Amino acid sequence: MLRDDIKAATIAAMKAGEKDRTAALRLIGAKIKDRDIEMRTSTKEIADDDLVVEVLQKMAKQRRESIDLYVQGGREELAAQERAELAVIEEFLPAMLGEAETSAAIEAIKAELGASSIKDMGRVIAELKARHGAQLDMSKASGLVKAALS
Template identity: 75%
Template sequence: MLRDTIKTETVSAMKAGDKGRTAALRLIGAKIKDRDIELRTGKAPDNDDDLVVDVLRKMAKQRRESVALYEQGGRQELADQEKAELAVIEEFLPQTMDQAATVAAIEAIKTEIGASSIKDMGKVMAELKARHGSQLDMSIASGLVKAALA
């Protein structure tokens, strides 16, 4: 499981004395625990790796935005720190589908469920997330689904 891999990598980084990597891995662990606490009142996902991947994607998105803002503000040292954290986070993210594969998956789902208009976007997105959720950036997929149904 991805959660266990992150824990063992944290221990390895601590033993190696890599302070930057250790800090980033601890941050990942803390975010995962935060999500676990949030889900105590709700329904936990069936697959734990999906939860971890979702947390990692959000963290990566935040880091990319921070890097852009820090670079605009002339704070290169902070941008470099965010880039280092982003590199550690991306190590644990699964390989995402490229645009051609995403479009092919959308077309297959569209044909299978008989989607023909923008009104069917919710159905297509739900099925896409169910089948390929951990392999897709859903914000990009949303734009592609909208274009396919337009």
């Protein structure tokens, strides 16, 4: 399980004396724990690995946005720290589909559902997320779906 891999990596980083990596891994663990606490009151059941991937994707997105802002603001040392955290987070994320693979998946789903107009966009996106949610950046995928249905 992904959660166990993160815990093992944290222990290994602590033993190796890698302070920055340990801090990033502890941050990941804390965010996962926060999400577990949120899920206690939720009626929706999510598989454990899906929950961890969801947390990691959110953290990666936040880091990318922070890097852009720090670079625009001339704070390269903070951007470097965010890049280091992003590298640790991305180690545990599943490989993302490229644009070509995403387009192929969209076309397959479009043909399967018989989607032909922009009105079918919600159905296509829902099916795409169900099949490939952990491997997609949904903000980019929605643009591709819209282009495919236009």
